[in-house]
Amino acid sequence: MDPISLQSPFKPIQTAKLQSEPISSGEAQESFKSLLSHALSEVNSMQNESSKKTEDLALGKPVELHDVMITGQKASVSLQATIEIRNKVVEAYQEMMRMQV
Incomplete structure (x- = not known):
């Protein structure tokens, strides 16, 4: 039986360090883009893993029902x-955009 691990697709946000010096607009955009891209790919991989386990269960392959349910819930929570x-x-x-200048 595998232990339950809590994986968050937003882990880089949680472990990000504050920088003491300002960064340029381009660097900020690139950093945000890579952070968002990484988070979305993690959510996508969780969704794919859930689909694969559900499909394996439906095909009668040796998959534990609780693993399928836990994987599905992890994917659902991360998507939400x-x-x-x-x-x-x-x-x-x-x-x-509603702010007046």
Whole structure:
């Protein structure tokens, strides 16, 4: 039986260090782009793993039901977190666009 490990697709956000010197706009964009790309690829890999285990279970391959359920829940939670983060980013963008200069 494998121990349950809590993996977050947003781990780079949690372990990011604050920089003492300012970075350029281009560097910030590239950093954000790579962070977002990494997080989305992690969510995608969780979704793919869940689909594969579900398919293996349906085909009658030797897969434990609890593993399939845990993998599915991990994928679901990570997708929901990603959707909520997207919603907050869109909301922040819309709020900035409503600001008067």
